Amino acid sequence: MNQDKSYAIGIDLGGTKIIAAIVDQHGNILRQANAATQTEEAAAAVIGRIGDLVQNVLDDSGINISRIRGIGIATAGIIDTQRQMVIFASNLNWSDVPIGGILQERFGVAVQLINDANAAAVAEWAFGSARGTKDLIYVTVSTGVGAGIISGGRLITGVGDSAGEFGHISLDPEGPLCVCGNRGCLENYTSGLALASRAREQLLHGVTSSLLVDNGNDLSRITAREVGEAADRGDILSMTLMKEAGYYLGVGLTNLIHLFNPQVIVIGGGVMKNGHLLLAEAKNVIRERSISRMANQASIQLTTIGAEAGVLGAAGMYYPSEREMVEV
Numbered sequence: 001m002n003q004d005k006s007y008a009i010g011i012d013l014g015g016t017k018i019i020a021a022i023v024d025q026h027g028n029i030l031r032q033a034n035a036a037t038q039t040e041e042a043a044a045a046v047i048g049r050i051g052d053l054v055q056n057v058l059d060d061s062g063i064n065i066s067r068i069r070g071i072g073i074a075t076a077g078i079i080d081t082q083r084q085m086v087i088f089a090s091n092l093n094w095s096d097v098p099i100g101g102i103l104q105e106r107f108g109v110a111v112q113l114i115n116d117a118n119a120a121a122v123a124e125w126a127f128g129s130a131r132g133t134k135d136l137i138y139v140t141v142s143t144g145v146g147a148g149i150i151s152g153g154r155l156i157t158g159v160g161d162s163a164g165e166f167g168h169i170s171l172d173p174e175g176p177l178c179v180c181g182n183r184g185c186l187e188n189y190t191s192g193l194a195l196a197s198r199a200r201e202q203l204l205h206g207v208t209s210s211l212l213v214d215n216g217n218d219l220s221r222i223t224a225r226e227v228g229e230a231a232d233r234g235d236i237l238s239m240t241l242m243k244e245a246g247y248y249l250g251v252g253l254t255n256l257i258h259l260f261n262p263q264v265i266v267i268g269g270g271v272m273k274n275g276h277l278l279l280a281e282a283k284n285v286i287r288e289r290s291i292s293r294m295a296n297q298a299s300i301q302l303t304t305i306g307a308e309a310g311v312l313g314a315a316g317m318y319y320p321s322e323r324e325m326v327e328v
């Protein structure tokens, strides 16, 4: 690879906001620009705005496009990384959008799509505390639950770019029916949505908690964030719910450890912002249930990257050689 090509551009394409960043080989963000996604507009207009953001960060940084290895785009939904298309993304209202080809034509550099959880895994792998490991799993616990799996130094995408649906492994074959068609999925027990709905359920049953008073007796205002914050303040119901979520996460992580024998599991996502009880309980379960040799080999840590995971992971796809250098 041409050594003059020292930079990559990462795009985090979300339902409300687009972030574009120019990133060097060490994961430093040189310039960053944001815009509202405005999904009510046609996909072509949104892609035009993404292109303008790319041009902005190039102009602001004074870096010529000839020094860019490629543009990476992290997005939710179903993507096709062969054709660089978004097949379906409900948060964008997109179906069959050839975003990669359009941007490639505008800038004349490679464009590569990656899904959100995989981008976060690549960010940890390329630039995070797990840099240099060949066996890393990133788990996100937010509205839903997902994972990006790197095994033997390779991102596991599956034949249809859909691998890593950690939220939809079944923990109870007779459990509640999940949106995916399976029963008793992890996501039904450990996720932002599950935490909020279990809190409301308990409050409806008359369980005492500061949650109700703190939210003006309005159940609809209770989200996972309220539960997490109340748990941090010592609310017994919220603490119990966080531990319960941690129990199921621990059972799920035990399955992952047994399947992949990872060296590092990095956990992120909105729920983990107040997730210390949840994480502690998950670690207890892993200690109790995992094959001890494999549990001992797996370091479980919270992400240190945070909101920049999308752009860093999208750009990080273009820095494989640095990873190999670290691995040697």
Ligand SMILES: [Zn+2]
Residues within 6 Å of the ligand: 167, 168, 169, 178, 179, 180, 181, 182, 183, 185, 187
């Ligand atoms: Zn499911």
